[in-house]
């Protein structure tokens with residue numbers, strides 16, 4: 001636990017900040033400060049206003065009322081450039097890097113004209129870069145192309161980029177979503193080093209264990225308001241969860257009910273890669289009715305290709321995929337969906353949702369031609385509205401109405417729309433990618449229970465997740481992907497975070 005900073009002066013203070021989007025009050029009279037050298041965590045249920053508050057602090061949104069003081073002086077932050085000049089840096093959930101540029105070039109973007117003549121002093125910048133990298137024991141080659149970097153190195157690069165612009169307050173939004181346990185530990189060690197140097201860290205996360213292990217103060221937001229402040233040492237995950245969602249959260253209980261019937265089977269399935277090496281390399285496993293088969297792996301090790309091959313978005317270069325004793329390798333996506341394969345996509349904006357469509361439209365999408373939703377070529381508007389209202393209620397989707405554009409919902413609530421749609425379609429085989437990405441603790445336990453109930457009904461579930469806790473809570477077996485291969489398959493009784501983490505990084509792997 002890092003205890004520095006609690007009695008330190010404020011580096012910035014937000015006072016009476018309110019922000020509305022139309023009828024939605026995203027922030028109501030929110031006031032808090034960030035102190036020098038502290039590790040501050042901000043938690044809250046989905047739609048609580050965390051991202052809105054951070055966007056205001058980072059100059060991306062202007063508040064309707066209230067003001068910001070930096071080092072004791074009022075300051076208007078009208079753009080990210082203003083915020084960077086004021087000493088803020090932000091690592092977003094989705095990295096903002098240029099994949100075709102090198103590591104050093106990415107650091108220098110935005111640095112143009114540094115000497116007033118439009119010229120960048122490359123040699124000085126390279127030297128400064130190397131100094132920062134060695135200070136934090138990062139392994140970043142300045143001349144490597146970003147597209148060739150593994151995900152933890154990309155995150156290190158985002159951090160170096162911020163620090164090289166002089167950031168003294170570092171904001172991170174769900175930074176460990178894509179990291180292995182070992183990489184998360186390394187990240188937090190580094191962040192605590194920043195605090196020890198007098199910089200401030202502001203962390204938004206739904207992972208309460210990480211809040212407990214690393215922060216020294218926690219702010220809890222609910223429905224646009226700041227509802228509690230705790231010293232981390234004086235609280236616990238149960239109290240935080242209850243403060244966030246207003247009720248106690250029960251952990252789900254897994255009861256294995258794997259049946260004999262094989263629902264889906266992959267035999268030596270391969271997908272060609274960009275180089276000579278296949279992106280998916282001869283992967284084989286069976287999935288039985290009632291089984292939840294978890295897939296772990298650092299992003300980019302073949303999980304995407306595995307999912308795409310099963311749901312029909314990618315042509316396989318070898319092997320066979322069968323579903324209920326039929327070979328489906330040549331079927332279209334629509335044929336596979338109609339046959340009973342459900343898919344909960346990770347990339348909600350690109351694959352999972354039509355951002356400009358309403359909540360109701362998104363909830364029935366893919367099923368709009370079914371008799372319950374259309375008759376004689378016309379949509380049955382009242383039925384659709386009723387169906388949408390029921391799902392909004394049962395999945396606790398926080399939206400002013402089912403007619404709201406999905407793109408305006410908070411990230412977690414968008415995810416709930418996908419979950420509601422796919423679970424209500426009653427598939428025989430469900431492929432799920434990171435179902436709880438960005439979802440609050442209350443909704444996580446609800447979604448986990450839904451997945452367990454689906455399996456108890458005999459549905460086979462393939463669960464691809466970056467969250468080991470989630471995989472361990474739900475899976476009957478966990479397969480680890482590394483460089484396109486299923487590196488090792490763990491039975492539920494063998495699951496251990498460090499052993500799985502090691503298999504994810506290619507060490508200790510055994511052939512399945």
Ligand SMILES: Nc1ncnc2c1ncn2[C@@H]1O[C@H](COP(=O)(O)OP(=O)(O)OP(=O)(O)O)[C@@H](O)[C@H]1O
Pocket residue numbers: 021022024025026044045046047048049050051052053398408409410411412413438440
């Ligand atoms: N551009 C927008 N238009 C309309 N409503 C918005 C917009 N941006 C945010 N909101 C609404 O403001 C509220 C706060 O959203 P915000 O994204 O700040 O929540 P959050 O705490 O970050 O949630 P999550 O944990 O789900 O990311 C939500 O009700 C959201 O739907």
